[in-house]
Amino acid sequence: MSNMNTNSEQVVDNNSCIDERYRVYASISFAILLIGIGVPLWWQTTAVPRVPLPYTGISALSNLNTSIRSRILIASSSHARGELLTAYIKNALQNSTLYKLDISYTAIPENRVNSAFSTHEHEKIASTTFNLRAGDLLLLEAPNLYTIVIGSNRTIFFPVKTNGAKLVQILSQVILREKSLVLTRDALTEPTKYSLDEENRRRFPASSTFDILLTLVNPHPEQLKVKWNLAALTKDYLEPFLNQLSLMANFSVKSQWLYLMPLDITPKQIPDSSPSGKHYALLEDILPQLITPLEKKLASQVSLYPCINLVMYIVPCDGSPLHIYTRTGHRSKPLNNYVEAFLSPRWGGVVISNPPPEACKEASRLTNGTVDVIPNHVTMMGVFLAQLKLLLGIPQPDELSGVIISPLDELNLRAWELDALLRIRAIEQLTSAKLTLQSLAQLLEKISNIVITDTVGNRINYALELVQRAANKLHDGELEEGFVLSKEAFLTAEAAFTDPSLLALLYFPDDQKYAVYIPLFLPVMIPVLLSLKNIKRYFF
Structure with missing residues (x-):
């Protein structure tokens, strides 16, 4: 009889051990499913999608050197006078902070310029003799003129006795207008420090x-x-x-x-x-x-x-x-x-x-x-x-004594006026694109719950590339190409900054996310967390 009781107790103990083992294994499976799979899956599905951005490259835009290369060609029939004017203008404009000026001299046959008497004839000589690109400028000595004439096709015609100081004044105040360009750039970068001039306020x-x-x-x-x-x-x-x-x-x-x-x-x-x-x-x-x-x-x-x-x-x-x-x-x-x-x-x-x-x-x-x-x-x-x-934004030429600006033919713009407009718009667009990218990067880096989609990320990367390419083109003297790239950079950066997807989760921060999901997960998590104690006791 005692043997039968002993066997019965052993059977009960074995069954209890098996039941306890099943409960432990069930607890382990629930813990693995919930903690090992459920929590990471929830975290991944509720995480804010954010495409990696080139923060380092955008930050480096502050050190991007924006300069405009321009070629100035001085043509004279007298080698000595041409070399003297070239040296004087180089020395006067060497401290330019925005322009990289390539100033050179070339000789022109005396009989060729002596045969021209009107501005139209001088313009014809300049167009057939010299190949001027956008942003270039020709200073042509005209013996038969009695006053300086600013032509319509990137040309300035000056009499024989013109001094270099007058030509530098025309270049600075009428053609290059560096002060206005620098003020445009600085006022956009630091608006509280610099105030716009009349030209910038009007444009x-x-x-x-x-x-x-x-x-x-x-x-x-x-x-x-x-x-x-x-x-x-x-x-x-x-x-x-x-x-x-x-x-x-x-x-x-x-x-x-x-x-x-x-x-x-x-x-x-x-x-x-x-x-x-x-x-x-x-x-x-x-x-x-x-x-x-x-x-x-x-x-x-x-x-x-x-x-x-x-x-x-x-x-x-x-x-x-x-x-x-x-x-x-x-x-x-x-x-x-x-x-x-x-x-x-x-x-x-x-x-x-x-x-x-x-x-x-x-x-x-x-x-x-x-x-x-x-x-x-x-x-x-x-x-x-x-x-x-x-x-x-086409600049109004300043009136200078002893200087005549050639009248326009019909409704055409002067070529140097169009070049000045491209310069100031390129600087404005390039500076605006840089500031937009930097502001956007600072905002996205500071606020972690803003969505950054692939579209926004691609626009930011493309705008950064365009800014760098535009600056390189301007530095190489390719004014039109640099302007086009600066315009595209400006539009791309603005499109990224104003993309509606940036506001997707801006008003749903992390604390609200936890407040919504914790009441759902906590009742399920409590039994699982308490079962970890039984699992530890079972094995140890």
Whole structure:
């Protein structure tokens, strides 16, 4: 009987051991599944996707040397005079911080330059004798000229007795404009330390596309009927001019008419000696007040791109003639007896067109009907084009004594003006791209829960490459190629910075993630963690 009890106890002990072993193995399997597989899988699936970025390369952009190489060729029939001018200009411009100037001298046959008397003939000699690329400049001695002439095709013609100081002044203030370029770069890099000059405040920021809105405002169409074909004027004047700037940006030209829109301010009446005995004055200080009511009606914000407004305001007869007065109380220099104009920085330009007195007299005799008014389209469009040049960043040449700037042929831009525009836009775009990449890298490195997708990562890497390539092209003197690369770098960096995916998890930080998942995992984890104690006791 005792043997039977002993066997029964052994069987029970064996069964208990087997059950305990199964429970331990089950606990081990649960722990492995939950801790070894479940937790890493949860961590991986809830981790913020972040593509590796070239932080070191972006940080090195602060030391990137941005310089523009330019070739200046001095041509003279006298070897001694040419060498003297070359040495003087080299010495005067050797401390340039932005430019890398290659200044050299070449001889030109005396009989060749002696046969030219007009600027056009000198331009022909320069174009057929020398091969000038974008950014290059030719200083050609012209014995038959009595004053210095800045040509239209990267050329400066100077008389025999011209000294080197005058040529250096022209190069510094008209052609190279290094101070403005350096200020543009420094003001973008350290805006709190440097303040922009008038040229930089007036110019529109860099963009891939600009909208140009041409608007004609006629407050009293029942009195004066303006005979203008805006579509034809746009095609004849604006389009040929903008086609020359196609490398810089794309342009979309629109036009509109606004009626029954008087001024919100009352001009001051001033007596004079004219037949009417009076005229009306707009003080320079209140000109911005004209922009506010216009802005409400112009519909200039229908596009995502910057809009350049060109407005022509037809003055009604009861307020004509209307003239602009400066802050000192003097009448501003008019374009002619009927046209006044002013510019609003980074907004556009306004042209005030006074109707002819005979048209107002005829309108006063008519009880019903309108009088046709035909503004001088050559003058008006000439003003608009001049305003466009300033707003887009084409520098306005400084007036220098003893220097004449060759007049433009039709609507063509001067080649050296276009080169100056490419330089300043290349510096602006390259600096902006560098700052955008550095700001974005700093933001992404500091905030760890921002998503960095493959698209954003590729854009950042490509923009970094473009910045370096653009700087190399400018340093090698390839102005157009460097500008194109700087433009692409600017657009790519902006696209990366404004990518919507960067905001995907910005408002879902890690503490909220743990607050959501811990209540789900904790009830499951407690039994598993407690079972680890039994597993340890079973084996040890």
